[in-house]
Amino acid sequence: MNILVTGGAGFIGSALVRFLINNTQHTVINVDKLTYAGNLASIASVSENVRYHFEQVDICNREAMVDIFAQYQPDLVMHLAAESHVDRSITTSADFIQTNIIGTYTLLEVARHYWQNLPESRQSQFRLHHISTDEVYGDLVHPDDISDDATDKPLALFTEHTPYQPSSPYSASKASSDHLVRAWHRTYNLPIVISNCSNNYGPYHFPEKLIPLVILNALAGKPLPIYGKGEQIRDWLYVDDHVRALYKVATQGKVGQTYNIGGYNEKRNIEVVESICHILDKLVPKSYSYSTLITFVDDRAGHDKRYAIDASKIRDELQWQPEETFESGLLKTIEWYLTHQDWCESVLSN
Template sequence: MSYTPKNILVTGGAGFIGANFVRHLLASTASIKIVNLDLLTYAGSLENLRNLPALERHCFVQGDICDRELLDRLLREHEVDTIVHFAAESHVDRSISGPGAFVRTNIEGTYTLLEAARQLWLGEQGLSRESAQASRRFHHISTDEVYGTLKPEDPAFTETTPYAPNSPYSASKAASDHLVRAYFHTYGLPVVTTNCSNNYGPYQHGEKFIPTVIHSGLNGQSIPVYGDGRNIRDWLYVEDHCRGIERVIRDGRLGETYNIGGCNEWRNIDIVERICALLDTRRPDSAPHRRLISFVTDRPGHDWRYAIDATKMRDELDWQPQESFDSGIEKTIDWYLGRPGH
């Protein structure tokens, strides 16, 4: 039976993917109410939430997912039946220079949220496991980086690929995934987890790879590329990811993990050159933009290749990406060009 959420707590809903998910859900549903909890660190911004559709169904709260008292109050006051947990430290370079914040937010924060949900739904509200699993959801957003790295001949990551994280970021996300799994098997908490490939699209923070390339190209600045640029990633347009998350919330099997991938493997250098070519057509006076490419020292522990096998999403939930990389990157560049200052 399909699950129908009513009152959703979205953590990290002022960040890149979270804000896009909030927009998607408000635009595609008629009655769902959203409580949006975000600490508004460097990665989250109220600018990402400007001009929301159906604003009357959206309530923003600035706060920390490690604040148990706040979580308890929000879950009760808003009668939350569904939690969609995006909030995370996610930038690999930052995790290398300051891993402590990743341990706190990604591990301790997830634990605090799980405990708040468990003690309310299965404790205070007195729901049986069966009743909770029919009327509540905890959706945990994770990453393909928990699986480690792939060689050229390796098959893509599946939901049964062993975890092998190689950075403090991916290790902290792997730990949070295990906590979520444990709360299902130990307590019967109604959880689902999705592990996604690299996202791109509107509202992404400027420090990430694709926004860095676009901003640098538009401003005539050096476009930095790690190592020789041959690292490979699987790219997923953010709106496709949002559709996939909603599909899993409504129809995914409890306790299961679903890999959401773009089926778009690209070398970093090929993405940079593709963006430069598109910028040439939009800003011909600054062409060729590829003259701005600069190779820089690779970062420590840089995973060589990621790729996701999204067969389970396709076969069980009838989901697949609607955007190719070419169509998605054109939409993304045009979105940036429509922003003030460009």
Template sequence: MKTILVTGGAGFIGSALIRYLITSTNSTVINVDKLTYAGNLSSLDSIANHPNYTFIQADICDNVAMTKAFETHKPDFVMHLAAESHVDRSIDGPAEFIQTNIVGTYNLLEVARKYWQGLEQERKQAFRFHHISTDEVYGDLGQTNELFTEETAYDPSSPYSASKASSDHLVRAWQRTYGLPVVITNCSNNYGPFHFPEKLIPLVIINALAGNPLPIYGNGQQIRDWLYVADHARALYKVVSEGKAGETYNIGGFNEKTNLEVVNTICSILDELVNDKPDNVLQSEEQSFASLITYVADRPGHDLRYAIDASKISKELDWQPQETFESGIRKTVQWYLANEKWYQAIQNGSYHGQRLGLMD
């Protein structure tokens, strides 16, 4: 049985990963999360009382707390997801992104390095520091037909992606300089259940159900590769348990869609599944949720296209996504329809739909 220390495990991807680790692998999981606005322990209710699960509320920037977590629980693997992750928020307030994503990663690397250096040889060789990153570090593919590979040069566009690129470089430097056995993954846009309501897909679902405008940046032709979060969780475990130290693996969903296509697909599913539509939808000419679509000013530095070449992880680690976009987005919409209390609790508390669609 491996002991896995997960940072940011109360977040969207982190909670999906922990649910998978507890229910589908023979792992002991230590969840370290600061519980910022996007951390939500209710996403882990299904496994919260499992004997193989432990939660520690702590900041990855806190050296004392991190050292204690390592010394107490003696992890075999570290899966580092804790990060500020929303581009819009990084534009409005980049300082938190620098602190968490760069300084926090540095602190975690140093704690992990000192812990790893004290391990006996067999455990030392098997240890992995898995840094979970984003395809946004690669920048913008524009109107080309190219794909991001593990060899694509970094060209980040936003404070968020620049901070993640910086943390990627730190992780590689700790491997090259100190020999710390690391693996890095760069993923495409995730979606699925328990997604924080500021992100595009849950925002559209929730706004539509309330009869509110569905804001789309610019002309809606920005292209993203969409990855169902449960598929991502499986891939992350594949990498930390089977990946080769020093390697990077890109994880994508093989599902390129424009933002407008995504929103229209959600509207079509809601048209089918929702009987009690808002009055303004019923009064529209088409009587469709698509009548709520509105276009808002594009955000600064908005990348046009991201797309992942995931052939390396497919060939070397035998991973493929199980969900198509069509099957995954239907599951996602159905989950939000069945879990109104979950997202209402967030909206009534720390989050009230800031920025997207509310720009001056």
């Protein structure tokens, strides 16, 4: 197939591009605007492959996107291009509205007109896979908020039928894009699939996100900032596990369906930071423990308390489950950052 990946120079997108080039025979067309979070160094290992093509284009640019569809004739579109940092969306939300909503609308319209003009045989094979987040669901009951007499009851998880209750400008913009994708399927019969994932981590993660920020700050002897008391709970998913799931959803998922993808690794933020410190104490020992650098800061506005995904649908229907535990994935992540300081310095300098 010809697979068009939007946002393929970002964290998850670059992992997907590397996976597709290294593990399939498909041709990959990477469309990325190259904002601050996009980095071609993340796909340098596959950039010379004859099956890889790169186009620096904003998905909001309809004319350019029409030309790309006409030139490369994609059989599958995997849409990851998005502004994704919650803190940035709280500070200024305009870019999130533009890219996540207007960009998705533009892509849907270009894809719809392209698909409607395909030969019937190719129409039936075409798919658009929209990659989204569990943050569209809002938050779940936190174990600290449960009375003692109810502790024997299982805590709720996000399912594919959980109502949307986004809390931040970022998650609201992603919820909007999800609704647009479903509407284009319902109204125009555009063949789509959607996936909503939990918190990703792993190599090539932009250093403003929690895990790489803590790793790099610790190595530099800087404070390790944690919102509030660090009691927020997230379900952590190793990025390579995620891209395997994305490929299954895109190629085997049922048209019109949504699939939740999670790592079955619920951790409090303070646990994540302490785990990083513990590993670094062994790998790069100092005269002090890295945990002494932990600093608690004022909590984020509208901070969700807990995310956790029920990934039983993708497990049962598509036979996917994560291969990495949080412990094994975190160790791999830390070791990667320790041996790729040049990538980190390049990203931070830009």
